Amino acid sequence: MASYLVLTPPGGPDAEHARTRFVRDGFSLIAFLFPGLWLLGKRLWFSGALALILQVLAITIARQPGLFFAGLALAVAVSMLVALEGPSLVAGDLERKDWTLDGIVVADDIDTAEELYFNDPATAAATPSGPDWSALPAPNNARRATSSALGLLDFDGGR
Numbered sequence: 410m411a412s413y414l415v416l417t418p419p420g421g422p423d424a425e426h427a428r429t430r431f432v433r434d435g436f437s438l439i440a441f442l443f444p445g446l447w448l449l450g451k452r453l454w455f456s457g458a459l460a461l462i463l464q465v466l467a468i469t470i471a472r473q474p475g476l477f478f479a480g481l482a483l484a485v486a487v488s489m490l491v492a493l494e495g496p497s498l499v500a501g502d503l504e505r506k507d508w509t510l511d512g513i514v515v516a517d518d519i520d521t522a523e524e525l526y527f528n529d530p531a532t533a534a535a536t537p538s539g540p541d542w543s544a545l546p547a548p549n550n551a552r553r554a555t556s557s558a559l560g561l562l563d564f565d566g567g568r
Contacts, residue, residue: 411435413514413522414500419507430508431522432500437492444491451499456491463487 411433418428440447445464448457464487471480504510516522 410515410517413516413519413526414496414510415512415514415522415526416500416503416508417511419509421509422511426527429511430503431514431519431526432496432503433519434496434500434513437495440495441488441492444488444495447495448491448498451495451502453498453502456498460487460491 412435414432414434416430416432417426418430422429437447445457445461448460451457464484467480467484467487469480470483471477473480500510512526514522514526516525
C-alpha cells in the first residue's frame with residue numbers, strides 16, 4: 410500500500426475539490442530513469458537543472474580512464490535521490506505556494522485514495538490497514554514471563 414499526501418489549494422478547497430492534489434509518497438520509477446527531466450516536468454526548475462548538471466558530470470567522470478564506477482555511482486545516487494525524494498519535493502513546492510497538507514490517505518492506488526478521502530475523511534483515517542489482531546487468542550496472564558526480553562516487547566505485550 411502507498412500513502413498519498415492530500416494537498417488543498419490556497420484559500421481552501423473549492424466545492425467540487427477540482428484543484429485538490431494527491432501526491433503519492435513513494436518510489437517513482439520514471440523519476441529514477443529520467444531524474445532531471447522528471448523534475449523539470451514537475452516545474453521544479455532549480456532541482457531539475459541541478460540533477461541534469463549532476464548527470465552530465467557523472468557521464469563526464471565515467472568517461473575518464475579508471476573512473477567508470479565513480480561516475481556510475483554518482484548517476485545512480487542522483488537517480489535514487491530523485492526517485493525517493495522527488496514526490497516530497499513536489500509536495501514541499503506546493504506548500505511553499507500556500508497549499509495546505511490536508512491529510513494522508515493510505516490506499517492501494519490513486520482511485521481508492523480519492524474515494525476514501527472524498528467519501529469520509531474521518532472514516533478513512535480510522536480504517537485499519539493491517540491484519541486483524543483481534544482474532545488471536547488472549548495471552549495467558551497466569552504465566553507471565555519474568556525475563557526482560559533484552560529490552561524488547563515480550564510475546565504477551567509486557568516489557
